[in-house]
Amino acid sequence: MLQVGLTGGIGAGKSTVARRLAELGATVVDSDRIAREVVEPGTDGLREIVAAFGDDVLAEDGSLNRPALAAKVFGNEENRARLNSIVHPRVRDRAVELTGKAPADGIVVQDIPLLVENGMAPAFHLVVVVDADVELRVHRLTTSRGMDEKDVRARIAAQASEEQRREAADVWLDNSGAEEDIRAAVDELWHNRLLPFERHVREGTYPERGGPKIVDYDPEWPRQARRLIARLKLAAGDKALRVDHVGSTAVPGLAAKDVIDLQMTVASLDDADALAETLTGAGFPVRPEFTRDTPKATDPDPEHWRKRMHVSADPGRWANLHIRAAGSPGRRYALLFPAWLRADDEARAEYEAVKRETASRFADIPTYADAKEPWFAQADARAEAWAEREGWTPDPAA
Numbered sequence: 001m002l003q004v005g006l007t008g009g010i011g012a013g014k015s016t017v018a019r020r021l022a023e024l025g026a027t028v029v030d031s032d033r034i035a036r037e038v039v040e041p042g043t044d045g046l047r048e049i050v051a052a053f054g055d056d057v058l059a060e061d062g063s064l065n066r067p068a069l070a071a072k073v074f075g076n077e078e079n080r081a082r083l084n085s086i087v088h089p090r091v092r093d094r095a096v097e098l099t100g101k102a103p104a105d106g107i108v109v110q111d112i113p114l115l116v117e118n119g120m121a122p123a124f125h126l127v128v129v130v131d132a133d134v135e136l137r138v139h140r141l142t143t144s145r146g147m148d149e150k151d152v153r154a155r156i157a158a159q160a161s162e163e164q165r166r167e168a169a170d171v172w173l174d175n176s177g178a179e180e181d182i183r184a185a186v187d188e189l190w191h192n193r194l195l196p197f198e199r200h201v202r203e204g205t206y207p208e209r210g211g212p213k214i215v216d217y218d219p220e221w222p223r224q225a226r227r228l229i230a231r232l233k234l235a236a237g238d239k240a241l242r243v244d245h246v247g248s249t250a251v252p253g254l255a256a257k258d259v260i261d262l263q264m265t266v267a268s269l270d271d272a273d274a275l276a277e278t279l280t281g282a283g284f285p286v287r288p289e290f291t292r293d294t295p296k297a298t299d300p301d302p303e304h305w306r307k308r309m310h311v312s313a314d315p316g317r318w319a320n321l322h323i324r325a326a327g328s329p330g331r332r333y334a335l336l337f338p339a340w341l342r343a344d345d346e347a348r349a350e351y352e353a354v355k356r357e358t359a360s361r362f363a364d365i366p367t368y369a370d371a372k373e374p375w376f377a378q379a380d381a382r383a384e385a386w387a388e389r390e391g392w393t394p395d396p397a398a
């Protein structure tokens with residue numbers, strides 16, 4: 001089952017996107033709708049709200065007077081937090097229950113207005129944010145939905161900023177255009193990303209990557225890495241002592257293959273093996289053929305260079321996860337190399353030239369990687385010398 005989080009500010013078009021996803025076959029779990037169910041007449045939720053806010057939030061028929069409650073909570077942070085603390089846990093429980101009913105090969109889309117605000121992004125395989133310019137949202141809500149402009153703006157002020165949503169968004173859907181445009185973008189997402197992603201997670205397989213193609217440094221890489229790291233930490237729990245962004249994409253300014261490399265530090269590879277199934281379910285199936293790094297001259301014993309490798313099942317974001325044991329030379333090296341390249345402009349430029357030249361000569365990744373080895377052989381000593389000089393350590397004291 002693939003779990004997708006869908007969010008966006010009020011009026012951005014979440015419901016429009018959710019509707020299309022449902023037509024395509026997704027199981028949609030709608031938080032706004034659940035938030036209404038859990039405060040229906042006769043529920044504990046409604047009783048708690050009345051206890052907290054008084055009888056004047058009830059309509060004559062005993063149901064919740066929504067505009068009256070809205071007037072108390074939007075613009076008053078303390079009240080809004082109090083309401084959230086009553087409603088959100090109930091919404092979450094019910095959402096878990098509904099998600100559990102979806103088929104094993106299903107794609108569940110949870111439509112959650114406050115997904116970013118509530119720090120829920122790492123719990124999903126993928127987070128989709130729908131966005132439109134604030135003024136356009138205000139216009140749409142005041143015209144088509146007849147909402148009061150002040151109410152709309154008060155809700156926008158109580159919600160995440162665009163920047164916070166960008167940090168969480170694996171997919172950014174711009175809904176400033178016509179409805180048919182957003183529907184076409186959703187169709188594309190469904191067919192080219194969600195369907196294959198779900199299949200890979202279920203079957204423990206991963207997408208094809210083609211040959212070594214070097215692209216210019218992308219300033220989005222660190223943010224993409226942060227999102228994957230948050231997911232991996234949540235999935236692995238205490239067994240992940242650390243998760244770091246490593247490899248060339250962790251070196252600002254360096255051109256690289258568009259693959260995010262991550263390293264999870266575990267106490268021992270037994271812990272890595274114990275995590276294999278969990279990580280597969282979280283979207284990182286195992287690549288069983290990789291169990292070892294090439295030993296470096298500093299420690300020629302191949303036994304010390306054992307690791308486990310997983311790759312992302314998401315066809316829209318290639319990523320490798322290397323799991324290495326604390327204290328192992330491979331783990332140290334994976335942290336040292338990008339640290340050195342970040343610090344040494346000349347080495348970085350040299351390495352970029354080697355990558356570009358090698359990638360232009362070799363069409364498959366293993367040959368490309370082998371062809372870079374001679375450069376690494378001389379670079380290792382320079383990286384070590386730099387570490388010595390700078391007093392660099394993989395685990396600086398906090």
Ligand SMILES: CC(C)(COP(=O)(O)OP(=O)(O)OC[C@H]1O[C@@H](n2cnc3c(N)ncnc32)[C@H](O)[C@@H]1O)[C@@H](O)C(=O)NCCC(=O)NCCS
Nearest residue numbers: 009010031032035066069070083084087091113114155158
């Ligand atoms: C205050 C209430 C009664 C107002 O009801 P109303 O029918 O006017 O709005 P509705 O529930 O349909 O929400 C419409 C939109 O308002 C925004 N919104 C709702 N609650 C909140 C909140 N607590 N904080 C920020 N924005 C919110 C969201 O964008 C949502 O999509 C209601 O929104 C509510 O109970 N809110 C608390 C629960 C909640 O957080 N719901 C949203 C996510 S689960």
Ligand SMILES: Nc1ncnc2c1ncn2[C@@H]1O[C@H](COP(=O)(O)OP(=O)(O)OP(=O)(O)O)[C@@H](O)[C@H]1O
Nearest residue numbers: 009010011012013014015016140144175177178179
């Ligand atoms: N591309 C579009 N062009 C014109 N109108 C649109 C477009 N997308 C959505 N709308 C309209 O804007 C309003 C808000 O859209 P929608 O209900 O999908 O947003 P939402 O994010 O689900 O809102 P809420 O946060 O209140 O749940 C609706 O009236 C919808 O019909």
